Amino acid sequence: MAEVRIRDVRKSFGHVEVIHGVSVDIADGEFVVLVGPSGCGKSTLLRMIAGLERISDGQILIGDRVVNQVPPKERDVAMVFQNYALYPHMKVYDNMAFSLKLRGADVGDLDARVRRAADILGLTALLDRFPRQLSGGQRQRVAMGRAIVRDPQVFLFDEPLSNLDAKLRVQMRTEIKELHQRLTTTSVYVTHDQIEAMTMADRIVVMHDGIVEQIGEPLELYDNPRNTFVAGFIGSPAMNFVRGTVRANGGPGRLEAGEGVSFPLGDGWSAHDGRPVVYGIRPEHLVMAEPGQPAVDGEIAVVEPTGAETLLVSRIAGAEFQAVFRERHAFRPGERVALAPLLDKVHLFDAETGQHL
Amino acid sequence: MNTNPAAEVARDDSEGMDYLVSLPRRMVTVYLPILCFLIVLLFPFYWMGLTSIKPNDELIDRSLNPWWVVDPTIAHYYHLIVNTDYPVWMWNTMLVAVTATLLSIAASVMAAYAIVRIRYAGSRWVGGMIFLAYLVPPSILFIPLALVVFQYGLFDSPMALILTYPTILIPFSTWLLMGYFKSIPYELEECALIDGASRWQILTRIVLPLSVPGIISAGIFAFTLCWNEFIYALVFISSSENKTVPVAVLSELVEGDIYHWGPLMAGALLGSVPVCIVYSFFVEHYVSSMTGAVKE
Numbered sequence: 001m002a003e004v005r006i007r008d009v010r011k012s013f014g015h016v017e018v019i020h021g022v023s024v025d026i027a028d029g030e031f032v033v034l035v036g037p038s039g040c041g042k043s044t045l046l047r048m049i050a051g052l053e054r055i056s057d058g059q060i061l062i063g064d065r066v067v068n069q070v071p072p073k074e075r076d077v078a079m080v081f082q083n084y085a086l087y088p089h090m091k092v093y094d095n096m097a098f099s100l101k102l103r104g105a106d107v108g109d110l111d112a113r114v115r116r117a118a119d120i121l122g123l124t125a126l127l128d129r130f131p132r133q134l135s136g137g138q139r140q141r142v143a144m145g146r147a148i149v150r151d152p153q154v155f156l157f158d159e160p161l162s163n164l165d166a167k168l169r170v171q172m173r174t175e176i177k178e179l180h181q182r183l184t185t186t187s188v189y190v191t192h193d194q195i196e197a198m199t200m201a202d203r204i205v206v207m208h209d210g211i212v213e214q215i216g217e218p219l220e221l222y223d224n225p226r227n228t229f230v231a232g233f234i235g236s237p238a239m240n241f242v243r244g245t246v247r248a249n250g251g252p253g254r255l256e257a258g259e260g261v262s263f264p265l266g267d268g269w270s271a272h273d274g275r276p277v278v279y280g281i282r283p284e285h286l287v288m289a290e291p292g293q294p295a296v297d298g299e300i301a302v303v304e305p306t307g308a309e310t311l312l313v314s315r316i317a318g319a320e321f322q323a324v325f326r327e328r329h330a331f332r333p334g335e336r337v338a339l340a341p342l343l344d345k346v347h348l349f350d351a352e353t354g355q356h357l
Numbered sequence: 358m359n360t361n362p363a364a365e366v367a368r369d370d371s372e373g374m375d376y377l378v379s380l381p382r383r384m385v386t387v388y389l390p391i392l393c394f395l396i397v398l399l400f401p402f403y404w405m406g407l408t409s410i411k412p413n414d415e416l417i418d419r420s421l422n423p424w425w426v427v428d429p430t431i432a433h434y435y436h437l438i439v440n441t442d443y444p445v446w447m448w449n450t451m452l453v454a455v456t457a458t459l460l461s462i463a464a465s466v467m468a469a470y471a472i473v474r475i476r477y478a479g480s481r482w483v484g485g486m487i488f489l490a491y492l493v494p495p496s497i498l499f500i501p502l503a504l505v506v507f508q509y510g511l512f513d514s515p516m517a518l519i520l521t522y523p524t525i526l527i528p529f530s531t532w533l534l535m536g537y538f539k540s541i542p543y544e545l546e547e548c549a550l551i552d553g554a555s556r557w558q559i560l561t562r563i564v565l566p567l568s569v570p571g572i573i574s575a576g577i578f579a580f581t582l583c584w585n586e587f588i589y590a591l592v593f594i595s596s597s598e599n600k601t602v603p604v605a606v607l608s609e610l611v612e613g614d615i616y617h618w619g620p621l622m623a624g625a626l627l628g629s630v631p632v633c634i635v636y637s638f639f640v641e642h643y644v645s646s647m648t649g650a651v652k653e
């Protein structure tokens with residue numbers, strides 16, 4: 001096991017720079033998730049850690065060793081690919097034993113390690129099968145088994161659950177997390193699914209357009225997003241945003257959003273009086289307004305009950321707002337509804353830079 | 358026509374090849390065309406076989422039914438095998454075809470892998486150039502090649518053919534294998550790279566086992582081409598004991614304007630047997646290789 005340090009790493013393909021100086025310190029035994037929309041450079045960064053892509057500038061250290069020039073096989077990392085990359089012509093056992101065979105491992109030791117990994121993942125009964133005879137979840141497990149067998153310093157996961165159906169994905173998510181708790185090997189996990197990131201990570205690295213937007217523990221990112229990108233990316237359903245101008249007028253302020261609509265603000269925003277901002281509120285932080293409570297009026301557009309909770313989409317000042325209720329209300333499309341934002345949960349971002357105020 | 362409305366509805370719902378279900382239709386749409394093809398394709402073999410077992414007097418007697426043989430004989434085969442160098446020609450052809458095929462496939466595998474998988478400037482360009490080489494017709498190429506063969510003192514030896522056939526075989530085999538290698542997912546090789554395999558190990562332990570059908574079809578192609586090749590074999594070989602079957606049958610069994618039809622046809626028929634055997638063993642691989650490598 002080892003820590004991974006990424007120092008101001010850049011990557012260019014030809015003249016196009018796709019990663020613009022990324023620095024992340026991953027502690028020994030930590031489970032770090034790189035998350036971001038497609039094309040943000042998260043997979044490229046992972047492939048650079050694995051040694052499959054050359055590092056254009058900066059350094060990557062695994063343990064105390066700079067690995068920029070070290071070929072993949074000497075980095076002591078194991079990688080799980082999105083399409084599993086199982087060798088189709090080898091049985092499960094041989095797939096898992098392949099790397100040990102290449103290293104010339106002692107036959108008894110090799111067998112013991114393969115069987116132990118198979119035991120951990122519940123693959124013992126499948127060792128004699130070919131990959132084509134396995135289901136998606138089983139293949140995924142073999143891919144992980146192949147990584148475990150090697151007992152590497154770092155596990156790398158490249159969107160390993162994307163090819164599975166929704167139910168299996170949730171199950172495998174739990175399995176991977178359990179596995180990490182058991183093996184405590186440093187892991188770097190790439191996904192575009194923020195739920196996967198939130199549920200699995202010790203720390204999340206949010207990437208966007210080749211830079212790191214924010215690094216932090218899942219709930220820290222959720223509660224204190226540094227900018228509008230992180231605020232909008234983390235959390236499902238996503239945070240509601242509306243542009244407007246802060247009006248403090250002494251006491252509790254409000255946000256003028258145009259069309260005569262204003263959103264209530266708490267105390268302490270007077271310093272930003274007159275400033276154009278983006279106002280953000282999460283769907284679960286909108287409640288039904290009590291009489292006399294500062295609220296905002298909207299027209300119900302869509303009601304989506306999921307059983308446990310109800311998602312309400314309403315139109316306010318020309319924009320769609322989502323609100324989530326755990327209690328049941330008799331909403332009907334077309335009716336008007338008064339929603340009160342929880343004032344201490346409101347986020348304000350600079351309208352120009354998107355930075356949290 | 359079936360006028361039952363319920364049946365009509367059922368037919369409307371049916372899709373794909375269901376129209377082939379009734380026997381008369383199948384007769385017209387499937388078996389009849391196949392029969393036509395078979396007749397066209399197999400007739401030359403029938404004619405060869407027939408001629409090779411007809412006694413000479415039957416061959417020239419125009420009053421007899423030309424489609425049948427009255428008094429079959431194996432005299433022509435006997436003559437061919439005992440009185441001519443036919444077994445030697447057969448051996449020559451086999452030696453040349455097998456060696457040239459092995460050489461070409463070995464070279465093509467490495468060339469195709471390098472072009473498809475190793476990143477270097479101009480790899481695509483090299484692939485294009487190789488295919489361009491394939492487009493140069495052998496009937497033009499044999500003149501400069503004849504000079505080369507002479508210079509190296511290879512004239513009239515099997516090596517003259519073993520070393521010149523790859524000039525036709527490598528370009529095509531390389532192209533065929535390039536397409537095949539491209540269909541093997543990158544991740545497999547990257548995974549092997551992380552697992553600790555060298556390039557050579559990736560080629561021998563991952564790529565080649567997955568490419569067996571592709572290699573077989575390239576091999577069949579190369580073998581068939583070598584076996585049937587005529588112009589190089591005609592130009593580069595002069596003595597009877599070094600000739601290959603296609604050339605020898607024609608040059609040794611035709612004396613001036615006298616065609617020894619019986620032995621000629623016997624020689625042609627025996628000459629096509631090895632190719633038939635090769636095809637019959639590998640036909641499934643040959644077909645499956647046309648549809649890509651890795652199916653998960």
